[in-house]
Amino acid sequence: MGTSLKIAILIVLGLVIFVVSPFFGLETISPASLLKGLDPGDADVFWKMRVPRAVAAFLAGAGLSLSGMVFQALFRNPLATPFTLGVSSGASFGASMYFFLGGSALASLGGVGPLFASLFGAGLSVAMVWLITSAKGGFSTVIMLLAGVVINFFFSSLVLFVQYLSDSNDSLRIMHWLMGSLSGLDTPRLADLAFVVLAGFVAIRLIAQEIDLLTAGEELAASRGVKVNRVKLIIFITASVVVGSVVSLAGPIGFVGLMVPHACRLILGWSHRILIPAVFFVGGAFLVLCDLVSRIILAPAEIPIGIITSMLGGPFFLWTLFKSQKTGDLF
Amino acid sequence: MMISVKDFSFSIGGKQILFDVAFDLPKGAYLSILGPNGAGKSTLLKCLLRLHEKGTAKGSILIDGKPLEGYSQKGLARLISYVPQAGGWIPPFTVQELSKLSRFPYISGLSGLTKKDVEAVDRALETTGLTAMRDRPLKTLSGGERQKAFLAAAVAQETPIMLLDEPASFLDPHHTSEMEKLLIRLNQEQGLSMIAVTHDLNHPAKTKGLALILRKGRVMYFGDVPGLLGKGVLEEAFDHQFVYLENPKSGLPVILAE
Numbered sequence: 001m002g003t004s005l006k007i008a009i010l011i012v013l014g015l016v017i018f019v020v021s022p023f024f025g026l027e028t029i030s031p032a033s034l035l036k037g038l039d040p041g042d043a044d045v046f047w048k049m050r051v052p053r054a055v056a057a058f059l060a061g062a063g064l065s066l067s068g069m070v071f072q073a074l075f076r077n078p079l080a081t082p083f084t085l086g087v088s089s090g091a092s093f094g095a096s097m098y099f100f101l102g103g104s105a106l107a108s109l110g111g112v113g114p115l116f117a118s119l120f121g122a123g124l125s126v127a128m129v130w131l132i133t134s135a136k137g138g139f140s141t142v143i144m145l146l147a148g149v150v151i152n153f154f155f156s157s158l159v160l161f162v163q164y165l166s167d168s169n170d171s172l173r174i175m176h177w178l179m180g181s182l183s184g185l186d187t188p189r190l191a192d193l194a195f196v197v198l199a200g201f202v203a204i205r206l207i208a209q210e211i212d213l214l215t216a217g218e219e220l221a222a223s224r225g226v227k228v229n230r231v232k233l234i235i236f237i238t239a240s241v242v243v244g245s246v247v248s249l250a251g252p253i254g255f256v257g258l259m260v261p262h263a264c265r266l267i268l269g270w271s272h273r274i275l276i277p278a279v280f281f282v283g284g285a286f287l288v289l290c291d292l293v294s295r296i297i298l299a300p301a302e303i304p305i306g307i308i309t310s311m312l313g314g315p316f317f318l319w320t321l322f323k324s325q326k327t328g329d330l331f
Numbered sequence: 332m333m334i335s336v337k338d339f340s341f342s343i344g345g346k347q348i349l350f351d352v353a354f355d356l357p358k359g360a361y362l363s364i365l366g367p368n369g370a371g372k373s374t375l376l377k378c379l380l381r382l383h384e385k386g387t388a389k390g391s392i393l394i395d396g397k398p399l400e401g402y403s404q405k406g407l408a409r410l411i412s413y414v415p416q417a418g419g420w421i422p423p424f425t426v427q428e429l430s431k432l433s434r435f436p437y438i439s440g441l442s443g444l445t446k447k448d449v450e451a452v453d454r455a456l457e458t459t460g461l462t463a464m465r466d467r468p469l470k471t472l473s474g475g476e477r478q479k480a481f482l483a484a485a486v487a488q489e490t491p492i493m494l495l496d497e498p499a500s501f502l503d504p505h506h507t508s509e510m511e512k513l514l515i516r517l518n519q520e521q522g523l524s525m526i527a528v529t530h531d532l533n534h535p536a537k538t539k540g541l542a543l544i545l546r547k548g549r550v551m552y553f554g555d556v557p558g559l560l561g562k563g564v565l566e567e568a569f570d571h572q573f574v575y576l577e578n579p580k581s582g583l584p585v586i587l588a589e
Contacts, residue, residue, distance in 0.1 A: 076420060213432050216422035219382055220415060224488065225408030225436035229384070270423045273443075 003274060006267055010278060014285030018058060021292045022050035026300050052187045057291040057305070058284035059190070060182070060246045061256055063197040065283025067239035068257020069264075069275065070204055073215045074235050075145060078320055081257040082243040085144075086125040086151030088254075091247035093155040094121020096162045096174045115192060118248030122240045125151050130236070180253035180306020182291055193245050200242040201280055207231055208272040215270060253287070253306045255313020260286055262320065333358055334379070334492065334524070339390035341371075341378055348374045350548045351390070358491075361518045361525045361540030365532060367569050370545040372528045376496055379526065380413055394492075408436035412485035416496040417478045426472070426480045427465040430455050430487040455487035459513060475506030482513060493517070495527040499534075511537055532565065532573075532586040544568050560584055 023029050029038065029046055038046060064082060071080040082088045098117035132147040159178070163171045204211070210231045213221035222228045246253070260283040261275075268278055287305070290312075294305045334356040341349040348371045356362055364372045377383045379392060381399055392399045394410060402410065412433070422429060433455075434448040444452075456462045459479050469477055478498065485493055498514065499507040515538055517523045527534065535542040536556045544552040544559075546568045552559060559565065565573050565586065572589040 209432075209435055209438065213435060216424065216429065216432060217415070217420050219377075219380075220413070220422075222382055222404070223380055223408060223411070223413035224433055225405035227404045265423075271428070 003268060007274070007278060010267075010282055014281050017285045017289050017292075018054060021054045021057075021288050022046055024292055025050060025295050048187070052190055053182055053291065054288050056182055056190055056193065056249065057288045059193050059197045060250045060253060061260070061287025061290075062280045062284035063193075063200060063242040063246045064253060064256040065260035065279045065286070066197075066200060066204055066276070067243050069261035069272075069279045070211060070235045070239050071257070072261055073211045073272070074232060076215060076217075077145060078262055079258070079317070080145060080148075081255075082239065083252070083254055083257070084152070085129060085148035086155060087122050087240055087243045088247055088252040089152045089155035089159065090125025090128075091118040091122040091244045092178060092252050093158045093162070094118045094124070094244070095177065095248055095251075096159050097121070099170050099174050099177070100162045100166050115189070115245060115248040119241060119244040121155070122244035122247070125155060126236055126240045176304065177251045178306075179304035180251040180309070181304040182250050183302055183304070189249060193249055196245040197242055200238045201276070203234060203238045205276050207234060208276055211235075211272045212270070215272075251304075251306060254310045255316065256283060256287060256309055258320070259309075259313055259316050262316075333395055334526075335393040335396075336379075337391050337393065339378070339388065339392060341374060341383070341386055341388050343383070343386040348548050349378070352545075352548075352550050353390075354543060354550065354553045356524065356526070356541070359518070359522045359524055361515075361535075361538040362527070362543055363535040363538065363540060364526065364528045364543050364545065365530075365535070365568075366545035366551075370568075371548040372545055373496060375545065376494055376526070376528050380411060380494055381407060405436040408488065408490075410490055411492045411494055412488035412490040414478075414481050414485045414493065414495040414498055417474060417481075417498075417501045421469050421477065423468070423470070425466050425468050426461050426483065427452065427456065429469060429480055429484045433484045433488040436488065451489055452487045455483045458486055458517070459483040473506075475502050475509070478502060478506070478510060479513070482510070486517065490523075492524045492526070495525065497528055497530065500530065514538070532588075533583075535559075536583045536585075556584065560586075 023031060023034075023046075025045070027042075027045075029042055033042070034046065067087075068081045071082065071085060072078055074080070094117040095114050098114050128151050129144060129147045132150075133144045159174070163174050166174065210221070210226045213224055213226050214228070214231060218228050221231075261279050264275055264278045264282055268274055287309075290308045291305050294303045294308050297303065336352055336354050339349060339352045340347065352375060364375060366372050374383065378388065379399075381402075394402070399407070424432070430452045431444060431448070434444055434451065437448060438444070453462075456465055459482055461476075461479060461483050464472070464476065464480075469480055472480060478501075482498070485495075495514070499510045502510060511534070514525060514527070518525050518538065518540070525538075525540070539556075541555055542552065542559055543550060544564060551568050552564045560575055565571075569588075574587045574589055576585045576587060577583070578585050
């Protein structure tokens with residue numbers, strides 16, 4: 001099958017999922033009734049809740065998948081994701097601090113408070129990974145991954161500590177949010193997320209060829225004319241800002257950044273010129289689908305979307321690990 | 332393209348690795364860098380490629396009279412190509428894709444490969460005899476074929492200077508000899524200047540080129556092969572005795588470790 005046909009199929013599938021998703025939920029809304037004109041109650045549910053939610057899920061999925069993809073190319077390791085590098089837990093720490101201090105100092109920030117808090121946390125964790133690795137001289141992949149693991153633990157325990165200090169109300173909010181959920185969606189903030197994710201997409205697309213070369217190895221990339229450190233910096237900043245924004249809105253939704261890039265590479269190969277739009281699109285559609293499942297599988301109850309992705313992601317992670325041990329190399 | 336290294340010293344983390352290295356390499360020369368393990372061969376090669384950012388350098392490296400730092404990253408990549416040591420990371424690309432990546436220094440902005448780029452890649456694959464294997468993933472190749480694919484990628488970069496880090500290590504005798512013939516052809520027929528780090532003491536004689544011997548970061552010898560033989564230079568450099576013979580077939584000197 002040709003690459004263009006594969007891409008066409010992925011786009012059609014993704015569009016179908018995106019368009020169909022808002023019709024399902026606690027009550028199914030039929031396309032026919034949408035065309036005839038919905039009654040005000042259904043119209044509110046459809047246009048003010050389900051459509052924004054599908055958009056949010058799409059943006060979150062696209063952003064997390066893109067970030068995973070660039071981290072994997074940078075570290076030449078399929079297990080490098082916003083989570084394994086500690087970016088998500090940094091962002092989570094930032095957001096839980098916001099919930100903890102929510103009533104006081106940070107409240108003046110209003111709706112963008114959680115965003116700034118998450119970005120601050122994500123930035124903090126990236127800065128720490130950066131400092132640890134550069135202190136060891138050079139950007140060794142092994143050291144960077146290990147630093148990510150350590151920072152992950154560090155921030156996870158800080159989140160637990162914040163939870164411990166919080167009253168039961170805040171603690172519950174933090175816990176629910178940590179599961180990763182799109183249920184308490186703050187619709188006005190969708191525009192911020194859209195801006196960040198689309199800007200991230202453009203930034204990454206602009207360095208597609210450099211990312212290809214980085215995949216071939218840093219020395220090789222430099223000898224082919226890539227300004228390696230600058231590209232690394234762009235990747236780090238872009239991915240951290242995107243992950244921070246997604247986490248601030250939807251909590252740490254795990255494993256998307258692992259599964260989607262991997263699946264796309266299996267289907268489409270390694271050229272990032274093709275991979276970047278594919279990962280963006282498939283990642284978005286995948287999370288819309290997961291969100292749909294999370295809304296209907298135990299209806300009327302709704303499970304946090306992070307639980308769905310983790311249930312899929314855990315086995316996938318193990319499969320990647322076993323496969324990589326068998327073939328002796330990670331990709 | 333003349334390379335000129337002037338009193339070049341280099342240290343990383345307070346540890347000095349190269350001491351006042353100096354040599355002038357004329358255009359089209361084939362230089363083999365020899366020396367015991369830890370002598371600073373790879374460091375010198377990386378300094379020539381400007382791959383060492385952590386570390387302090389003194390002295391200068393000039394290409395055509397212009398200091399290395401004066402070149403842009405892409406500008407340098409249009410002058411010097413690089414074949415990494417065999418046995419490292421295997422990129423997830425096919426033979427042809429790897430060569431296409433080498434056209435990066437000629438691409439501006441978001442534009443893709445032009446007809447000229449595709450032709451350069453085709454030529455490189457033909458020169459290295461890899462045309463039939465162009466669509467094979469690097470992972471499925473033997474070590475010898477894969478090393479040739481890396482060489483093809485460097486050829487596709489169309490630079491006047493090529494740097495190689497132990498181009499034939501880990502290869503069997505057949506592939507070693509094939510690789511050597513290719514490198515000699517590139518040097519003698521296409522006029523590329525070659526600089527190769529190698530452990531093969533007979534490499535400089537086969538290439539009819541120059542040898543540079545490093546020991547503890549200092550240049551012990553720089554010159555042609557006849558000047559190197561039987562003067563105790565190798566003995567001192569490697570702290571070992573050698574026997575000098577002549578290959579009855581080619582008439583070239585053969586150096587054997589005792």
